[in-house]
Amino acid sequence: MKINTAITAAVLCFAAMQAAAQITAPTATPTPMTNVYGRNPQLLNGKWAAIIDPYDQGVPKEIYLDRTPQNDTEFFEYAFDGGMRLEVPSDWNSQMPELKYYEGTIWYARHLLVGEKASPREGQCATTVEMPREDERLFLCFGAVNYRCNVYLNGSRICSHEGGFTPFEVEIGDKLREGDNFLAVEVDNRRRTDAIPAMAFDWWNYGGITRDVMIVRTPKVYVRDYFLRLGKDGGNKILFSVDLSEAASREVTLEIGELGISKTLKTDGRGHGEAVFETKKLKLWAPEAPYLYDVRLTCDGATIEDRIGFRRVAVDGTKILVNGREVFLRSISFHEEIPQRMGRACTQADARMLLSEAKELGANTIRLAHYPQNEYTVRMAEEMGFILWEEIPIWQGIDFTDTATSDKAHGMLREMITRDRNRCAICLWGIANETRPSQARNAFLKSLLDEGKSIDTSRLFVAAFDNAYFIRENDRFEMDDDFARNLDVVAVNKYMGWYAAWPKDPATIRWEICTDKPLMISEFGGEALYGQHGNAHRASSWSEEYQAQLYADNLAMFANIPNLAGISPWILFDFRSPYRFHPTNQEGWNRKGLLSDRGQKKKAWYIIRDFYRTKRNEQSKK
Numbered sequence: 001m002k003i004n005t006a007i008t009a010a011v012l013c014f015a016a017m018q019a020a021a022q023i024t025a026p027t028a029t030p031t032p033m034t035n036v037y038g039r040n041p042q043l044l045n046g047k048w049a050a051i052i053d054p055y056d057q058g059v060p061k062e063i064y065l066d067r068t069p070q071n072d073t074e075f076f077e078y079a080f081d082g083g084m085r086l087e088v089p090s091d092w093n094s095q096m097p098e099l100k101y102y103e104g105t106i107w108y109a110r111h112l113l114v115g116e117k118a119s120p121r122e123g124q125c126a127t128t129v130e131m132p133r134e135d136e137r138l139f140l141c142f143g144a145v146n147y148r149c150n151v152y153l154n155g156s157r158i159c160s161h162e163g164g165f166t167p168f169e170v171e172i173g174d175k176l177r178e179g180d181n182f183l184a185v186e187v188d189n190r191r192r193t194d195a196i197p198a199m200a201f202d203w204w205n206y207g208g209i210t211r212d213v214m215i216v217r218t219p220k221v222y223v224r225d226y227f228l229r230l231g232k233d234g235g236n237k238i239l240f241s242v243d244l245s246e247a248a249s250r251e252v253t254l255e256i257g258e259l260g261i262s263k264t265l266k267t268d269g270r271g272h273g274e275a276v277f278e279t280k281k282l283k284l285w286a287p288e289a290p291y292l293y294d295v296r297l298t299c300d301g302a303t304i305e306d307r308i309g310f311r312r313v314a315v316d317g318t319k320i321l322v323n324g325r326e327v328f329l330r331s332i333s334f335h336e337e338i339p340q341r342m343g344r345a346c347t348q349a350d351a352r353m354l355l356s357e358a359k360e361l362g363a364n365t366i367r368l369a370h371y372p373q374n375e376y377t378v379r380m381a382e383e384m385g386f387i388l389w390e391e392i393p394i395w396q397g398i399d400f401t402d403t404a405t406s407d408k409a410h411g412m413l414r415e416m417i418t419r420d421r422n423r424c425a426i427c428l429w430g431i432a433n434e435t436r437p438s439q440a441r442n443a444f445l446k447s448l449l450d451e452g453k454s455i456d457t458s459r460l461f462v463a464a465f466d467n468a469y470f471i472r473e474n475d476r477f478e479m480d481d482d483f484a485r486n487l488d489v490v491a492v493n494k495y496m497g498w499y500a501a502w503p504k505d506p507a508t509i510r511w512e513i514c515t516d517k518p519l520m521i522s523e524f525g526g527e528a529l530y531g532q533h534g535n536a537h538r539a540s541s542w543s544e545e546y547q548a549q550l551y552a553d554n555l556a557m558f559a560n561i562p563n564l565a566g567i568s569p570w571i572l573f574d575f576r577s578p579y580r581f582h583p584t585n586q587e588g589w590n591r592k593g594l595l596s597d598r599g600q601k602k603k604a605w606y607i608i609r610d611f612y613r614t615k616r617n618e619q620s621k622k
């Protein structure tokens with residue numbers, strides 16, 4: 001190719017990229033519909049066609065058109081048919097060795113075949129979809145895509161979404177045609193300074209369509225959102241609110257058979273409806289008795305099934321109360337990762353594995369680190385009786401001065417709360433992890449906290465701080481962070497014996513932090529390579545003995561914290577992290593797990609198991 005032609009081609013290509021970047025496609029529906037799984041969804045899971053696009057050439061080449069040569073001179077330097085395949089849901093990193101560290105763009109594609117005439121071409125990834133009836137709408141719903149994506153249908157970009165851990169949806173019923181419909185999803189997991197999380201975070205940057213993809217059929221006017229919870233006044237009043245997709249007046253029927261509730265209400269002109277039910281024989285949800293009711297909502301012939309529990313959570317001085325009873329949070333954290341598979345947890349079976357290990361440890365609480373995890377995990381945790389702390393990934397290095405970043409954080413908070421506020425097991429919404437005090441950070445978090453409290457007053461709000469220090473002249477731990485007082489529960493991450501040496505005998509150390517509020521130790525621990533044994537007093541041994549001693553010392557210190565309301569060891573399993581460099585002790589793994597990446601119990605596991613047994617026996621006497 002002559003130089004000037006090449007330059008022209010490059011300029012045209014760059015211009016096309018710029019143009020594509022400026023197409024302001026509609027973003028995903030502002031707040032996705034509640035409880036997609038309860039709406040009889042059609043799953044689009046399985047093998048999807050894929051193209052790796054590290055130089056972002058897919059847009060200038062318009063590969064979302066999926067063109068095939070129509071004459072002898074035409075050719076295209078791409079094809080989805082007969083090419084690479086990726087499993088959905090899953091991360092791409094664990095599916096091919098070449099993708100282990102990949103950060104960039106990958107295109108996923110699938111054909112939606114509508115009507116009897118449509119049949120898949122040889123080797124095509126396709127799903128048959130019924131054309132919506134006149135009185136129906138069709139939505140394409142994603143459980144999550146990490147980190148940002150553009151969705152194209154039949155050559156048009158129909159929505160974009162940013163945020164790797166919350167659901168989004170886009171209406172497609174009015175865009176489908178008889179026959180073949182080409183769906184392409186351009187996914188980009190590159191880290192960016194204005195992203196949440198930002199440029200460096202201590203977990204693997206798993207990219208891809210990491211959760212279920214579903215099609216949901218609804219009437220023209222449907223129930224978009226609803227919220228069922230116990231009134232806060234201590235009685236057995238159930239509060240119900242419902243919002244339709246449109247500002248329309250429709251009859252909505254709520255049935256909770258076991259409670260003898262079957263109520264049809266009419267929404268007002270805004271599409272909003274409310275009701276209050278007095279119930280006599282309500283069985284409350286609690287960790288030791290996680291009772292859930294079958295709930296059914298009907299509107300214009302469409303039914304939504306759910307399972308909902310009722311409980312009250314509150315703070316009384318330094319205590320956390322569930323249903324009026326003080327509860328000590330015997331917590332554990334885990335990432336959304338199956339270490340044995342070195343990949344994202346994304347199925348019911350994955351949820352069961354992680355939660356069964358938490359149950360065996362004796363936990364009654366899970367801090368879902370550090371982002372909203374998939375609905376299988378949240379719903380199963382509720383069925384199994386775990387109190388949940390769920391958070392958005394405001395994790396260290398966030399740019400608190402950037403308004404666009406603040407908007408993203410608010411969007412993630414709304415998507416998390418809208419998705420899960422009917423999950424009574426969630427008692428704590430977490431809004432930040434290890435952020436540094438500043439005027440910008442305080443304003444950013446206060447704005448988040450205000451919005452969270454405006455959406456949901458039935459839960460506590462928390463944030464984890466890592467700026468608690470031992471002040472030698474006062475001979476105690478203190479924390480100078482004026483934002484902490486805005487929260488219902490104050491949480492501190494502190495790695496005594498690991499990132500900080502013991503200033504004195506752990507059993508003599510005192511804490512004086514927000515002593516009028518419940519305090520949770522939301523992270524502590526140290527690293528040990530399973531099966532490695534050595535000096536219990538030398539960190540560089542990376543030994544199980546050192547980790548076990550560290551745990552014993554921390555528990556001795558915690559005994560002196562007057563307002564301690566719970567602890568959460570970091571972390572249940574060893575987990576993958578790109579900046580854990582040690583060649584033999586880490587090899588890209590953070591080894592703070594109580595369990596190895598193979599699920600083997602380290603000595604420290606038994607220390608926490610025994611401590612939680614003691615706390616559970618104390619709890620049963622309260």
Ligand code: GCU
Nearest residue numbers: 202433434493523570590592
């Ligand atoms: C921090 C952070 C965790 C991280 C941990 C560690 O407290 O919250 O996400 O993994 O420390 O250093 O292991």
